[in-house]
Amino acid sequence: MNYSMGEFDVAVVGGGHAGVEAALSAARLGCKTVLFTISLDQIANLPCNPSIGGTAKGHLVREIDALGGEMGKAADKCFIQSRMLNRGKGPAVHSLRVQADRTRYHEYMKKACEKQENLEIKQAEVSEIITENNKITGVRTKLGAEYKVKAVIVATGTYLKGKIHIGEQSFESGPDSALPSTLLSQSLIDNGIEIRRFKTGTPCRVHKRSIDFDAIQRQDGDEEIVPFSFETDKENLENQVSCYISYTNAETHKVILDNLHRSPLYSGRIEGVGPRYCPSIEDKIVRFADKERHQLFIEPMGLDTDEYYLQGMSSSLPEDVQRDFLRTIKGLENVEIMRPAYAIEYDCCDPVQMKPTLEFRQISGLYGAGQFNGSSGYEEAAAQGLVAGINAAKKIQGKDELILDRASSYIGTLIDDLVTKGCADPYRMMTSRSEYRLILRQDNADQRLTPIGYEIGLISEERYEKLKIKVEQVEKEIKRVKKLNIAPSEEINEFLVEMGTSPLSTGCKLADLIRRPQLGYDMLDRFDDSRPLLDSEVREQVEVQIKYEGYIPKQLEQIEAMRKMESKKLPEDLDYKTVYGLRLEAVEKLNRQKPQNIGQASRISGVSPADVSVLLVWLEQQRRAK
């Protein structure tokens, strides 16, 4: 029997990284929000590696923070080791990565939701969405509870019809033995949403006492720790653990190859599409047969546990094979498995059905976020959750939607890739996916996005004012160093030669010296008497902006051209068959995806430059006909 359990503005289905950001942002924007999770103990769980950030993903976390999301703050609070990756490869690819304490991270996020005004958390399995005339009106749980809502954000992760495979065994399950969500898929299909099946996997966890740490290589965190959040105080941040590295060997590979027939991946029992960047160890060995060894990282799961995670060893081989091949690895000869590795298949949607707001075109008020949208990764999920939460709130409040374009952020790039190009396998963010990466750096995420977060209402007045001061300081200082003359002197020339760069014969501006690859802002301190006292973030910005000045105008030009096309809106209900002159292939693709604007249309594969011209003429024709 069904019964009513009240009325909300926004219902979020799933309490993972997407769901939490979605629920928090909607509630913070004043919407009465309910967050459903199959288990309260799984909120913001890190079922795979308890690590946040990494290349491009670190950028996402900083952007989430700059917009007013929670992930960066949580990671700063719960990290146990922090490293800035890619130092020395250029600021565009600097990426922050931390190892988090899995339990504390969950607890932090659960508490953040609990204390959030306007947000109720319910342990329940949502079994149906309720719609009227293709519009969301409510959700129903497995127990029969009905909630009237105006918007639903589906963030079901790997729970949706989740199925775990370990060797010859398979069973319905969510991650970490949680219950799967078995009914919602059908309800979505009944409402015209196209569903497909992806797969991912996770390595096993092993007991600390069974690892021979002397036999493996240690990897420590950074001495000077940079936090994710622009609001986190840099003082008192400390690494508490080390991570370790070991390698597979010929014997490991032999054990795996000898038992390949027992892997569901190779026997064809798994139908879901797995991610290319996250291959199981058996995949790696088969596909890269000439590689003599594969790296694995041995990382602690937290401070209060002896569980260690074996990054790089994801597998769906039977438990006994897992034990046997792990025991061939140096340092793991006596390894004790606590949780076996598994592959998990799950239902997700094809994201080209969505607008860049992450709302489905078919059902008004229905949004998707995270792995449900075909992405993979905690950070990718959180970024989408934040955008979906903001947009659901904005729609309910009758405000302008938030669409972040590709030039604004990695978040915008991620969403545009998903909704415009779709994805053939679980989508992972990479710096190489952004054509504007010299501008989309992790160090300037606040300058790019905090003004937007402020306008939306997720950034406090105080934080916004702080940013404005920082931006002013940076601008002022850049102006100053560009004006400041440096005369040739014995002292400076000696220094320049020592740094491996040419001495001065005539005077130059300080900025010209900063621009030299061998030099930097800070090290020129002693030749700069009038230098004001500035924060390290300000100094960093001055240096990066001056060094990259030569490359940035070109990117800005491309951005301007892109935005011009992006501003030419296409009607959502346009039947492209009626646009004279389009090629058949273009009509099909455009009708399937209904792009928002000419820019998005031009990025759809199968839409040629001539088709774009036809659309421009068509738009002008419509404008004049009015």
Place this chain on the structure above:
Amino acid sequence: MATIAAVATPDAVGGISVIRISGDKSLEIADAVFEAVNNVKPSQMQGYTCSYGFINDSENKHVDDVVLTVFRAPKSYTGEDVVEISCHGGRYITKKILRIVLKNGAEPAMAGEFTKRAFLNGKLSLTQAEGVMDVISSSGESQLKYANALKDGAVYRRITGIKNQLVEILGNLAAWADFPEEDVPEVDPLTLSDQIDRVVNDLTKTIATYDHGRIVREGINTVICGKPNVGKSTLMNCLSGYQRSIVTDIAGTTRDVIEESVVLGDLTLRLSDTAGIRTTDDVIESMGVDIAYQRIEQADLILAVFDCTSELDEKETELIDKIFNKNSIAIINKIDGENKIDRQFISDKFRYVVEISAKNEEGTDKLVSVLNEMFINNRSDADEGIIANERQKCCLEKALDNVNEAYDALNCGMMLDAVTVCLDSAVESLMELTGEKASETIVNDVFSRFCVGK
């Protein structure tokens, strides 16, 4: 919007050709390329006025004397500033001027782009909208068709090769930047510099071939080949109308490659006569044979000459295998003599077979009609050809600029992220030709070559 240029008159030999430039930078470009007899720069001219003067190349040499007409926005066909250059109507001159204009900042016009701009700027009435879309889509189709036709060519294969080199470099950089914790090889600046240098060289070489006119419209790069003394040189002489190659009865007379341009009907053939293909101990001659095979590799058209008075030998069947699937015509020469050759075998291997007697100048008209069938009837209209061609070159030049920038960035010690962005732009330019998406291709390359992922 970018300033665009194209040849506005049909591609045929006529009295006058017109090159049209439209866009904000038209007058600026005209100032750079045009030297007026009265010393008034185009940017100082009134709309609807003409000026007589010269188009100069980058070394300030006169290319042609022309009449330049200025139309000022909005009073022009497109509604933008427009400059029209009326020059002497040879293909060579017209194209040369177009290239000078492109070099000075104009982009090759896209399908129907002048008309599109005219419409967007309110120069055409609403009722003409469908007509405009027609022009765009039909010229789009034919540009596409022409671009596809180019894909079979040697130049295109070379572009693909360069593109693949760049994708590989970018794949290395991407894997290295995106998977710093994995077992991915370090990118070593010295190796990278060598790789970039190689791309610079290849691009420069490829761009240079455009000036020799390697593409159909600029003359078909034709190689005459066959075993010694089948009459290759006689054929060349017959086609070019006067004795160019040394014709003797001693096999192996032609050791070097002899080149000649001849006009046959509507087509220009750039003929190379090669050394006879046979195994030889003569060092110079054997180098000639190597060059002959190399030429065959690069040719747009191969004229394989056979002597019907002798049987096919091993070397000839080897040659036939080498040129199988290439654009080739079998020429059976000396039909005035006794037939000993297996004609059936030849017509099985070649789509086109022409029988001639080069000595008596018999059968050349048949050759002309076969050439017309191969190169004219099957091609789309000429103007699109030129544009597709110029776009190819333009994209290559843009790519070269970007690769050079990457090279400079690397060698002055910039961080690799800046180098990567320059290379990205280069590959993007090349992919304009292949219609691929750079980021997708690079991501695919990373996952296919590197074992990355947790």
